[in-house]
Amino acid sequence: MGGTVSANHDRSNLLEVRGLTKIFGTLTACDHIDLNIAKGEIHALLGENGAGKSTLVKMLFGSLEPNSGEIFWDGKAVKITSPGVAKKLGIGMVFQHFSLFEALTAAENIALSLNDGSPISTIAAKARALSFSYGLPLDPDSLVGDLSVGERQRIEIIRCLLQTPQLIILDEPTSVLTPQEADKLFETLERLRSEGKSILYISHRLEEVKRICDRATVLRHGKVVGHCNPREETAASLARMMVGSEVKAVERAPAEGIETAPALLEIRGLTRKPATPFAIPLKNINLTVRAGEVIGIAGVAGNGQGEFFESVSGEVLQQDAGSVRIRGKDAGALSITGRRLMGAAFVPEERLGHGAAPRMKLSENLLLSRHATDGKSFVGSGGMVKNSAVYSAAQRIITAMDVRKSAPDPEAAALSGGNLQKFIVGRELDRKPSVMIVNQPTWGVDAGAAARIRQALIELARSGSAVLVISQDLDELFELSDAIAVMHNGQLSAPLPIAEATFEKIGLLMGGAEPGHAEHSLEIA
Amino acid sequence: MDITVNILLTIATAATPLLIAAIGELVVERSGVLNLGVEGMMIMGAVGGFGAGYLTGSPWIGLLAAIIVGALFSLLFAVMTLSLATNQVATGLSLTLLGLGLSGMIGTSFVGQPGVRLPNLDIPVISSIPVVGRLIFGQDPVFYISIALTAAVMWFLFRTRTGLTLRSIGDSHTSAHALGIKVFRYRYLAVIFGGACAGLAGGHLSLVYTPQWVENMSAGRGWIALALVVFASWRPWRVLAGAYIFGAVWIGQLHAQAFGIPVPSQFLSSLPYLATIVVLVLISRNKRLTMMNTPASLGQPFVPDR
Numbered sequence A: 001m002g003g004t005v006s007a008n009h010d011r012s013n014l015l016e017v018r019g020l021t022k023i024f025g026t027l028t029a030c031d032h033i034d035l036n037i038a039k040g041e042i043h044a045l046l047g048e049n050g051a052g053k054s055t056l057v058k059m060l061f062g063s064l065e066p067n068s069g070e071i072f073w074d075g076k077a078v079k080i081t082s083p084g085v086a087k088k089l090g091i092g093m094v095f096q097h098f099s100l101f102e103a104l105t106a107a108e109n110i111a112l113s114l115n116d117g118s119p120i121s122t123i124a125a126k127a128r129a130l131s132f133s134y135g136l137p138l139d140p141d142s143l144v145g146d147l148s149v150g151e152r153q154r155i156e157i158i159r160c161l162l163q164t165p166q167l168i169i170l171d172e173p174t175s176v177l178t179p180q181e182a183d184k185l186f187e188t189l190e191r192l193r194s195e196g197k198s199i200l201y202i203s204h205r206l207e208e209v210k211r212i213c214d215r216a217t218v219l220r221h222g223k224v225v226g227h228c229n230p231r232e233e234t235a236a237s238l239a240r241m242m243v244g245s246e247v248k249a250v251e252r253a254p255a256e257g258i259e260t261a262p263a264l265l266e267i268r269g270l271t272r273k274p275a276t277p278f279a280i281p282l283k284n285i286n287l288t289v290r291a292g293e294v295i296g297i298a299g300v301a302g303n304g305q306g307e308f309f310e311s312v313s314g315e316v317l318q319q320d321a322g323s324v325r326i327r328g329k330d331a332g333a334l335s336i337t338g339r340r341l342m343g344a345a346f347v348p349e350e351r352l353g354h355g356a357a358p359r360m361k362l363s364e365n366l367l368l369s370r371h372a373t374d375g376k377s378f379v380g381s382g383g384m385v386k387n388s389a390v391y392s393a394a395q396r397i398i399t400a401m402d403v404r405k406s407a408p409d410p411e412a413a414a415l416s417g418g419n420l421q422k423f424i425v426g427r428e429l430d431r432k433p434s435v436m437i438v439n440q441p442t443w444g445v446d447a448g449a450a451a452r453i454r455q456a457l458i459e460l461a462r463s464g465s466a467v468l469v470i471s472q473d474l475d476e477l478f479e480l481s482d483a484i485a486v487m488h489n490g491q492l493s494a495p496l497p498i499a500e501a502t503f504e505k506i507g508l509l510m511g512g513a514e515p516g517h518a519e520h521s522l523e524i525a
Numbered sequence B: 001m002d003i004t005v006n007i008l009l010t011i012a013t014a015a016t017p018l019l020i021a022a023i024g025e026l027v028v029e030r031s032g033v034l035n036l037g038v039e040g041m042m043i044m045g046a047v048g049g050f051g052a053g054y055l056t057g058s059p060w061i062g063l064l065a066a067i068i069v070g071a072l073f074s075l076l077f078a079v080m081t082l083s084l085a086t087n088q089v090a091t092g093l094s095l096t097l098l099g100l101g102l103s104g105m106i107g108t109s110f111v112g113q114p115g116v117r118l119p120n121l122d123i124p125v126i127s128s129i130p131v132v133g134r135l136i137f138g139q140d141p142v143f144y145i146s147i148a149l150t151a152a153v154m155w156f157l158f159r160t161r162t163g164l165t166l167r168s169i170g171d172s173h174t175s176a177h178a179l180g181i182k183v184f185r186y187r188y189l190a191v192i193f194g195g196a197c198a199g200l201a202g203g204h205l206s207l208v209y210t211p212q213w214v215e216n217m218s219a220g221r222g223w224i225a226l227a228l229v230v231f232a233s234w235r236p237w238r239v240l241a242g243a244y245i246f247g248a249v250w251i252g253q254l255h256a257q258a259f260g261i262p263v264p265s266q267f268l269s270s271l272p273y274l275a276t277i278v279v280l281v282l283i284s285r286n287k288r289l290t291m292m293n294t295p296a297s298l299g300q301p302f303v304p305d306r
Helices: A052-058 A084-091 A108-113 A120-133 A149-162 A178-196 A208-211 A233-244 A305-313 A336-341 A364-371 A387-401 A417-429 A445-462 A474-479 A503-512 A518-524 B003-029 B038-056 B059-083 B088-110 B132-137 B141-157 B163-173 B173-178 B181-210 B221-231 B235-261 B265-283 B286-295
Strands: A012-025 A028-040 A043-045 A066-074 A076-078 A089-093 A165-169 A198-202 A213-221 A223-228 A263-272 A282-290 A294-298 A325-326 A344-347 A435-439 A466-470 A483-488
Touching: A012 A052, A012 A198, A028 A043, A028 A052, A028 A198, A028 A213, A043 A052, A043 A208, A043 A233, A052 A165, A052 A198, A089 A149, A108 A120, A108 A149, A108 B163, A120 A149, A149 A178, A165 B003, A178 A198, A178 A208, A178 A503, A198 A208, A198 A503, A213 A233, A223 A233, A223 A518, A233 A445, A263 A435, A263 A466, A282 A305, A282 A466, A294 A445, A294 A474, A294 A503, A305 A344, A305 A435, A305 A466, A336 A344, A344 A417, A364 A417, A364 B038, A387 A417, A387 A445, A387 B059, A417 A435, A417 A445, A417 A518, A417 B003, A435 A445, A445 A466, A445 A474, A466 A474, A474 A503, A483 A503, A518 B221, B003 B038, B003 B132, B003 B141, B003 B163, B003 B181, B003 B221, B038 B059, B038 B088, B038 B181, B038 B221, B059 B088, B059 B181, B141 B163, B141 B235, B163 B173, B163 B181, B173 B181, B181 B221, B221 B235, B221 B265, B235 B265
Parallel strands: A043 A198, A043 A213, A089 A165, A165 A198, A294 A466, A294 A483, A344 A435, A435 A466
Antiparallel strands: A012 A028, A012 A066, A066 A076, A213 A223, A263 A282, A263 A325
C-alpha cells in the first residue's frame, strides 16, 4: 500500500517504474508515477479519461519519451527508446486505438510486427494455430478493413502473443467487445497468467477489474493516488478512488403513458448502400421514438451506428423522404438545417471537428449550429450578427451545464473533452428540441460530467421530447434508456423494454443473434 | 514493314521517360508521400545529364549524372516535407517551379550545342533480324532499364517484406510508427528513389529522345507521369500500360497531323490525354480494388509525438 518503493530491486518484479514523468506543454500528464508489476499477475491500471493511463503505457512501450524517471526490467535499469526496444525486452501491447493496416490482410499485419524473415504463409499458419489454441479463431487471409472491431482486436492480441512477450499491456480492451467476447478474453488472460506471463490491464470498468485483476494502481490527474487489491474493494470504493469524490447516481423516474404518446421520430424501412468499400450498409431499419421516452441503441462499434446517425441527422439524405419522419412529417429529403427547423437536434460522436469547430470560440460555435433555428434572436436585420445575444446565450448554456473553462469565452479546443461535450449537449438542450439524437454522449467524458449529461437527457425526455441515444457503453444505456435496441451488421433489433433487458440478452444481440429471438437463443445457450 | 517498326520504336521512346518517372513516383506515393515536383526533378535531370555528357563526351556519365541530380533535388523535398513537415502539395509545386527556373539558368550556355546520344543496343546478327531484332534487341539502353525497373518494383512491392513495410506506411503512418517501423527512413529512401527515377527520365530526354538541351524540354511529361500513377491506381503494370497507351496515341496523332487529316490539330493533340484517362478509368472500375490500393495516408504530414 502507499507510494513508497523498496530500495532493493526485487527480482520477483518483472517491471518496476519509479518517478516516471511526462510533460506536454503546461500539462503534466504523468507526475512521478511509481508502479510495480510482479511476474504472473494481472495488474490493473485504473483511472478516468485523462488521468494519464495511456500516456504511461505509451512510455512503457517506447512510443513516448519520459521527461524523467526510471524503468527497471527484471531488476535492470533500461531505457525504452522505441517500440522495437520494448518488443526486444519482451513487452507486447494491444492498443486501444488499433494500430492495424486496413488495406492489408490479417497475416500481413501480423508479419509487419514480427521482424523475422519467414514467409507470410508460414506466419499465417502459425497465427491460425495459435488463434485456435487460445479459442480466438482468426482467418489470416481476410482483409482487416472487412473485419469487425472484435475480430480486429483478435489480430492485435494474436500479433502480440506471437512475439512471446513476458508482459502484455492491454489498453481498454473490452470497450469494443460484446459481453460474451469479453468473457472469452478474460479466459485467455487467465490462461496467460497461468503460463507465468504478466499483464497490465487498463480499464475504467470496475466490475471487470474486480473479476480478473490481482492488484490495482489508481491514477488521478497524472498521479498515483493508491494501490489496492480490487477483490477486496467495492465498485463504489474504486470509483471514489478514481474520481476523488462521490459520483452522484443518475435518477430515472419511470416513464408513464408512453404507449399513447405521439411518435415524434419515426424511421421506416431505412436502407442505405455502403458509401465506401469498408462501410456498413443499413438494412431496412424501423424504429419509433415517442414523446417522453429515451431509446438506446447498443452495438459493437462499426456495425452501422455511424451510418445510421448520418442518415437520421441529415448529413446524408435519403432517396425515400418517408424513411425518416420528424413530428409526423417526412424529413428524409431534408438537410440537417431542415431537420433542425422541424424541432430536431443532433450531437455527433466526434466532438472536435464535427460537433464543434476547434479553433472557434464557444459563442461562435453556438452561432454556427443555431443561426438558422434561432435566426431572429441571433441575427438582426441585414444579416448582422447580434454578438451580445449570442454571447449571453453561450453563457447561459455554460452555467446550465456547469462547463468549466479558463476564459469567459474560450476556443472549443481549449476545453477538456468532458467540458466541451457538456457544452455541445447543452447547446442543443437549450433549444428544448422535441427530438434529440445523440451519438456516444459520454465517450471519453469523466464520471461527474457523464452523470450530468445523462441526467439532462432523461429530464429532456420526461419534459415531453423524444430522445434517441446511440452508445457502445452498455452501463450507460441501462442507466438512461426506457428501451434498448441493438444494431448489428446494419440491422436494428426491436427495442427491448428496460424491465426485460439484461446484459446477457443485449450481449447476444450485439454478437449477431437473430433480432427478436434473443430469449430463444438464450435458452439454447 | 519498316514503317511499322519505326512507329513502334518511336512509341517506345515516347513512353519510356513517362514510365520511369511514373514508376518512381509510384514508390514515393505508396510510402504515403505526394511529390508534385516530378516535372522539376525531371528537367533538372535533363540539364544535368546533358551538361555532364557534353562536358565529358560520355553519354553514360551523362546518364549517371542525371540520376544523381534528380536524387539530390528530391532530397531537398524530403528534408522539407519529412523533417520539417511542410505541406507536401505546396513544397512539390515549388520544387517544380524551382527546377524549371534553375535548369533554364544552368542551361543557358548549353543551348544550341550538339549533345551526345546513348547508342542503341547493337548485338551482331541478332539485332539485325528483321522486325524482332530491332524491336527487342536494338533499342536504347534506357528502354531496357525502364522495363526491368517496372518488373523490379512490382516484385519489391508485392513480394518482399520491405515492400510490404513500405505499403503499410502508406496505409497508416501512425500504425506503422506504433509498431516501431522507421517511417522517416523508409520515406526518405522512397522519395530519393523517386527523384533518381525522375532524373533518369530527364536524362533519357536529353541523351536519347532529343540529344540536345532546350529550355522546358520536359514539356509537362512530369505532370503526365503523376496523373498516370493516380489513374493506374498505384499499380505498376497499369502504369506501364498507361505510359504505352499515351505514347501510342501521341505518336499516332502526330502522324495523323502530318497526313493532314481534316480534324483540328488541337483536338488531335489532346487525344493522348483523353485516351489514357478513358482506358485507365475503365480498367480501374473495381472501386474496392482501387480503394485497397490507394495509400490512405497519402499527402498527410507525419509528426510523431515524442
